[in-house]
Amino acid sequence: xxxxxxxxEHTGGKxxxxxxxxxxxxxxxxxxxxxxxxxxxxGKESNGVAEQLKAYPIDKIHAxxxxxxxxxxxxxxxxxxxxxxxAAGPSLILVPYTMIGRDVGSRLAARLGxxxxxxxxxxxxxxxxxxxxxxxxxxxxITTCTFKSEYGVAAIRPNSFKAQPSPGAGxxxxxxxxxxxxxxxxxxxxxxxAAGEVGVEESSIVVSGGRGVGGPEPFKTILKDxxxxxxxxxxxxRAAVDAGWIPHSHQVGQTGKTISPxxxxxxxxSGAIQHKVGMRTSGTIVAINKDGSVPIGEFADLLVVGDLxxxxxELTKALKATAASHT
Amino acid sequence: MKILVTVKLVPDTNADKRIEPATKRLVRTGxxxxxxxxxxxxxxxxxxxxxxLGGDSTVTIVTMAxxxxxxxxxxxxxxxxxxxVMLSDTGCEGSDVYGTAYALAAAIKKTGFELVLCGTQSTDxxxxxxxxxxAEFLGVPGLTxxxxxxxxxxxxxxxxxxDVGYLKVSVPLPALVSVTKSINEPRYPSLKGIMGAKKKxxxxxxxxxxxxxxxxxxxxxxxxxxxxxxxxxxxxGKVVQVADGAEGARVIVDFLREKKLx
Numbered sequence: 001x002x003x004x005x006x007x008x009e010h011t012g013g014k015x016x017x018x019x020x021x022x023x024x025x026x027x028x029x030x031x032x033x034x035x036x037x038x039x040x041x042x043g044k045e046s047n048g049v050a051e052q053l054k055a056y057p058i059d060k061i062h063a064x065x066x067x068x069x070x071x072x073x074x075x076x077x078x079x080x081x082x083x084x085x086x087a088a089g090p091s092l093i094l095v096p097y098t099m100i101g102r103d104v105g106s107r108l109a110a111r112l113g114x115x116x117x118x119x120x121x122x123x124x125x126x127x128x129x130x131x132x133x134x135x136x137x138x139x140x141x142i143t144t145c146t147f148k149s150e151y152g153v154a155a156i157r158p159n160s161f162k163a164q165p166s167p168g169a170g171x172x173x174x175x176x177x178x179x180x181x182x183x184x185x186x187x188x189x190x191x192x193x194a195a196g197e198v199g200v201e202e203s204s205i206v207v208s209g210g211r212g213v214g215g216p217e218p219f220k221t222i223l224k225d226x227x228x229x230x231x232x233x234x235x236x237x238r239a240a241v242d243a244g245w246i247p248h249s250h251q252v253g254q255t256g257k258t259i260s261p262x263x264x265x266x267x268x269x270s271g272a273i274q275h276k277v278g279m280r281t282s283g284t285i286v287a288i289n290k291d292g293s294v295p296i297g298e299f300a301d302l303l304v305v306g307d308l309x310x311x312x313x314e315l316t317k318a319l320k321a322t323a324a325s326h327t
Numbered sequence: 328m329k330i331l332v333t334v335k336l337v338p339d340t341n342a343d344k345r346i347e348p349a350t351k352r353l354v355r356t357g358x359x360x361x362x363x364x365x366x367x368x369x370x371x372x373x374x375x376x377x378x379x380l381g382g383d384s385t386v387t388i389v390t391m392a393x394x395x396x397x398x399x400x401x402x403x404x405x406x407x408x409x410x411x412v413m414l415s416d417t418g419c420e421g422s423d424v425y426g427t428a429y430a431l432a433a434a435i436k437k438t439g440f441e442l443v444l445c446g447t448q449s450t451d452x453x454x455x456x457x458x459x460x461x462a463e464f465l466g467v468p469g470l471t472x473x474x475x476x477x478x479x480x481x482x483x484x485x486x487x488x489x490d491v492g493y494l495k496v497s498v499p500l501p502a503l504v505s506v507t508k509s510i511n512e513p514r515y516p517s518l519k520g521i522m523g524a525k526k527k528x529x530x531x532x533x534x535x536x537x538x539x540x541x542x543x544x545x546x547x548x549x550x551x552x553x554x555x556x557x558x559x560x561x562x563x564g565k566v567v568q569v570a571d572g573a574e575g576a577r578v579i580v581d582f583l584r585e586k587k588l589x
Contacts, residue, residue: 011490073470073487073494073496074459074469074471075468098490099471099472099488099489099490102454102455102456102459102471103459103471104459105456105459106424106455106456106457106458106459106460106463107459107460107462107463107469109424109425109456109460109549110425110428110429110459110460110461110463110464111463113425113549114425114549115423115425115548115549115550116423116424116425116454116456116460116549116550117550118424118452118453118454118455118456119453119454131553132550135558136452136453137344137346137353137451138344139558140344140345140346140558141346141555141556141557141558142555142556142557142558143552143554143555143556144552144553144554144555144556145550145551145552145553146550146551146553147549147550147551148548148549148550148551149549149550152549152550155454155456184468184498184499185468185470185496185497185498186496186497186498187494187495187496188494188495188496188497189494189495190489190492190493190494190495191486191492191493191494191495192491192492193491193492193493194491194492197490197491199490230589241508247509248507248508248509249488249490249509251508254340254450254453255340255364255365255450255508258453262588263583263588272341273341273342274340274341280561281558284583284586284588285564286579286582286583288575288579292566292568297563297566298563299561299562299563299564300564301564301565301582301586302564302565302566302567302578302579302582303564303565303566303567304567304569304575304578304579305566305567305568305569306568306569306570306571306572306574306575307571307572307575309572310571310572310575311569311572311575311576311579312572313572314572314573314575314576315572315575315576315579315580317576318576318577318580319580319589322580322589
């Protein structure tokens with residue numbers, strides 16, 4: 001494989017940060033392989049997103065502002081991406097390790113006869129081959145995988161690379177619609193329940209609540225306030241999700257999401273293995289718990305033992321005061 | 328309606344897993360094998376659909392697992408599935424997402440289906456990439472992350488989760504659907520179910536039965552493990568007992584400042 005093709009996930013007219021992280025890393029990998037970087041941006045507002053991508057080190061930006069991409073689930077995206085990939089020849093395809101990225105990537109890989117790797121936190125080129133590095137078994141072991149196929153798909157965990165603007169050739173190419181396709185998974189309606197919220201996978205700061213928070217209310221009040229003060233998102237342990245206090249999309253852990261934020265604040269979470277595997281690769285871990293002997297104390301960078309209902313609001317207040325004194 | 332549910336056997340979610348340094352393989356002794364928890368939601372969704380549709384609807388479990396996993400498959404039958412198809416072959420060992428999806432697709436086509444239900448991901452590999460690849464090999468629409476589903480004649484109506492809410496989607500059958508944990512609360516097997524499961528059929532399949540046109544297992548894998556490394560250790564940090572909220576806040580703010588996080 002020679003070229004690197006980045007599938008750009010975007011929302012609200014802007015590329016998602018993970019797309020920019022991938023675009024930045026793609027340059028390094030393509031340079032090592034002696035190839036080019038392509039980006040593929042599809043669906044509504046694609047032309048605007050393509051313009052914004054010019055700030056990143058991409059050679060060719062392929063765009064298709066085709067209404068079918070949003071009117072039908074996944075298939076149009078796979079078809080467009082496949083067309084770009086086949087035209088580019090043997091290549092590494094980067095998709096984000098998100099709901100959409102996994103979906104597009106897995107279908108594309110099956111179609112191309114390509115290997116696919118998951119939850120990749122680093123990429124490197126050695127002897128002309130692309131190595132994909134991923135923590136497995138909840139960070140128990142770090143695996144390095146490579147491809148035996150001429151095409152390879154790597155699903156990249158958000159927050160793994162730094163997004164660094166540095167303009168490339170940035171040639172924008174308008175894609176023509178793949179011929180002879182009939183789409184059937186029709187979107188009848190789109191329902192937005194939490195507008196503007198960034199998912200826990202993508203946040204660089206996550207404030208999670210567990211059994212210790214005692215009910216649904218604190219997720220909407222004290223934890224949400226703290227997350228807002230830090231510019232982060234609210235996560236949860238399995239216990240809290242199973243109790244119905246917060247939707248499953250917020251769950252961090254083995255039966256939820258595996259994340260690597262810069263800062264993880266675990267509130268009222270004991271840190272059982274099921275939770276640990278979802279967050280142990282976080283940059284810094286702070287825990288707040290009334291019990292000083294909880295398992296999370298064994299791997300948190302800081303465990304504050306006290307009443308979370310007192311500490312969390314005070315912490316929010318202190319952070320707001322700090323922010324105010326800097327402006 | 329003929330409903331198939333894919334099931335994976337995984338090490339117990341609550342077990343503290345470890346790697347044997349010499350063999351670089353997961354230590355499985357002393358760790359119980361269970362149904363992948365995510366697959367229980369798919370099975371529950373299948374059972375509810377069968378109950379609703381009535382008539383001659385059936386629920387069949389499809390799995391790729393060593394024969395030793397038979398007793399775990401019985402648990403799925405005890406929950407209420409009618410029968411199971413079990414692909415057991417040493418030639419499957421070492422399969423990656425591609426090979427697993429390819430072989431499972433062949434087993435599913437051979438069994439016949441109108442709807443295939445999958446869990447979102449497995450708790451051991453956590454790739455979340457099997458349903459998409461499987462749909463592609465089956466050549467049917469593949470709708471993932473479904474939190475609600477209903478069948479109206481030959482159309483499936485579903486709610487697909489997104490980061491900010493959900494999409495209402497219609498899909499013609501046959502199709503593949505993967506479901507999230509939000510869809511239901513899986514039932515526990517009843518005593519009657521457990522007794523009945525002993526008499527249900529687990530049809531064995533081998534790779535010979537599938538006449539695949541390409542190798543799977545290690546030989547057919549499109550990815551290759553080149554190295555396993557120990558993760559950087561995560562050591563015990565500071566533990567600070569605080570008297571009140573203000574002190575707790577101060578300790579955390581100082582710490583975050585020291586780490587240059589604020």
